[in-house]
Amino acid sequence: MNAAGRAGDGEGAAEAGGRPVDNRAATALAGLPVTFRPVVTRVVLLTMGALLVGVLTTVAVLMPHDGASPWSTGERVSVIATAVVFCALLVLLSRPKAVADAGGLTVVNLTVNRRLDWAEVLRVNLGPGDAWVRLDLADGTSLAVMGIQPGIARRQALRDALRLRDLVEALGEARGAPDAGPR
Secondary structure, three states: OOHHHHHOOOOOOEEEOOEEEOHHHHHHHHOOOEEEOOHHHHHHHHHHHHHHHHHHHHHHHHOOOOOOOOOOHHHHHHHHHHHHHHHHHHHHHOOOEEEEEOOEEEEEOOOOEEEEEHHHEEEEEOOOOOOOEEEEEOOOOEEEEOOOOOOOOHHHHHHHHHHHHHHHHHHOOOOOOOOOOOO
């Protein structure tokens, strides 16, 4: 259904991006913006990164300066640099999130950011064994939403997937579709 089709349904309560919004959409807009992020995973990754830098820096500083096999400054620096590189990788792994606002959804994955209008999202998928939520898009492709991942915090991921599905149904073209939910 297009925006013009919604305008005549008698449920227009507000305007979002120049199109009428029904009462369900107005309720969904009231809770926006919302950020979906795997908080527990993020805490674990960032904690491990900090610990890694701390431990390897301590090792590099405490290694012998003299004696039978002294460590050179270059060796010390390379150990610390290695720790920083691994920490940077863990920070990159902790980056994924999805931000829903009145205009659409911004998906931030490891190296890719993508902004979607609500009308572009047809379905939210999170099946048993899935590593993260997938979105079926209007152009026939799918997009991973790594910001909602059930690995460590399954209940939170399910709540987030359901909330995202509700937002898609309320604000997007797929609203009211019988199969627009986590499977």
